[in-house]
Amino acid sequence: MSEGVEWAVHCCLTLAWLEDDRPVSTARLAAGYELPPAYLNKQLQALAKAGILTSTPGVKGGFRLARPLDKITLMDVVTAIEGPDEAFQCTEIRQRGMGAEGPERRFRVPCAVASAMHRAELAWRRALAAQTLADVRAEAEGHVPGLGEGIQRWYGRGASTPSPAAPAGSASAASRRPRASRTSGASGAPPATG
Amino acid sequence: MSEGVEWAVHCCLTLAWLEDDRPVSTARLAAGYELPPAYLNKQLQALAKAGILTSTPGVKGGFRLARPLDKITLMDVVTAIEGPDEAFQCTEIRQRGMGAEGPERRFRVPCAVASAMHRAELAWRRALAAQTLADVRAEAEGHVPGLGEGIQRWYGRGASTPSPAAPAGSASAASRRPRASRTSGASGAPPATG
DNA sequence: ACAATCCGGATATTACACGTCCAGATTCCC
DNA sequence: GGGAATCTGGACGTGTAATATCCGGATTGT
Numbered sequence A, B: 001m002s003e004g005v006e007w008a009v010h011c012c013l014t015l016a017w018l019e020d021d022r023p024v025s026t027a028r029l030a031a032g033y034e035l036p037p038a039y040l041n042k043q044l045q046a047l048a049k050a051g052i053l054t055s056t057p058g059v060k061g062g063f064r065l066a067r068p069l070d071k072i073t074l075m076d077v078v079t080a081i082e083g084p085d086e087a088f089q090c091t092e093i094r095q096r097g098m099g100a101e102g103p104e105r106r107f108r109v110p111c112a113v114a115s116a117m118h119r120a121e122l123a124w125r126r127a128l129a130a131q132t133l134a135d136v137r138a139e140a141e142g143h144v145p146g147l148g149e150g151i152q153r154w155y156g157r158g159a160s161t162p163s164p165a166a167p168a169g170s171a172s173a174a175s176r177r178p179r180a181s182r183t184s185g186a187s188g189a190p191p192a193t194g
Numbered sequence C: 001a002c003a004a005t006c007c008g009g010a011t012a013t014t015a016c017a018c019g020t021c022c023a024g025a026t027t028c029c030c
Numbered sequence D: 001g002g003g004a005a006t007c008t009g010g011a012c013g014t015g016t017a018a019t020a021t022c023c024g025g026a027t028t029g030t
Helices: A005-019 A028-035 A036-051 A074-082 A112-131 A133-145 A147-158 A170-174 B006-016 B026-033 B035-048 B074-083 B114-130 B133-143 B146-156 B170-174
Strands: A053-056 A062-065 B052-057 B062-065
Touching: A005 A028, A005 A036, A005 A062, A005 A074, A005 B114, A005 B170, A028 A036, A028 A062, A028 B146, A036 A053, A036 A062, A036 A074, A036 B133, A053 B146, A074 A112, A074 A133, A112 B006, A112 B062, A112 B074, A112 B114, A112 B133, A112 B146, A133 A147, A133 B035, A133 B114, A170 B006, B006 B035, B006 B062, B006 B074, B006 B146, B026 B035, B026 B133, B035 B052, B035 B074, B074 B114, B074 B133, B133 B146
Parallel strands: none
Antiparallel strands: A053 A062, B052 B062
């Protein structure tokens, strides 16, 4: 699954935590998580096209939540970023080679392998659709009580200058960090116990 | 999800349908589905390393099922081919930018976004683990009654020459076919209604 | 008018899935 | 014992998609 999903969920939560009707620009959202602004904008555009965010152009423009968090499921966000395709794509190898003879017999019969993978995918999608961003927000606040206030404070004083410890060019510099490789052991990831 | 999962499941089913204790070589399995033999061998090796198949070297060697189909779940095959990593990889962007201040607070707290995605992944894995290859085989035979006999017949006479309509070089030629693009409409895929 | 922003496309870079090839080891058959 | 077929593991090449940047155009606030 692409990294954009993580970015999208966190940005939606941030927009809700700010509790501010004014739109938030891509640059400010990107600074809040040290993400490459131009690329984050692509993900936000996808969210807007999916109806999860609304975008307003102009000098005071940016993105806002199109509806409250309890009306946005994780399935909505994943579909907006990843597209509607299933993870398992049946290429019908059963109809090649030995299955090629007598094509009139098997052609319209569903592939049992694809059907089974499809059922598992449905279970995944149902689990995603059963969890709203409001649920995720509540769980995060349960872990860290002062979360919303801290974010409001950061965005309140941060304005366009991202952070005292992070000057303007830090976002593009931090963006060069590659995703942690699965094969390499615990290299750069913090413990994050739990 | 990589294409190797489809190959692996179909190959396991074929090995069961043959009802023959003798090992089947990569070349014969590849010919049966017009797959690139060298690359299919990589997937079969992964299945062997996962304990799903057993491999025997030598001139009459090849691959056999390590246990009956009802002891092999789709989860086993997917894990063998795709590895143990979850689809959603949390990169902890919550601890970058505004979350970087006060690292002592949030570091050991689980990420609610990752937790929610993890629950969905668990639902997927449970659904995969609940379906054995015996279930898939039964469903396929329900669709096409004569399936096992047809495969036995093909492998019985096919020997090392793959097929009358498919000469020796056809497998590598057919392997050049790219996976159907999601964006392009119905281009090359057969109807496969169901 | 100007600056900040969104929008959409073009382009570059990187990672990974896909696929081939080769040397080595093992086993079967002659 | 020798040769052929096969598995094993690694190196290597290729092509596509994810990642990331940039630019021109449109829109809006100051």
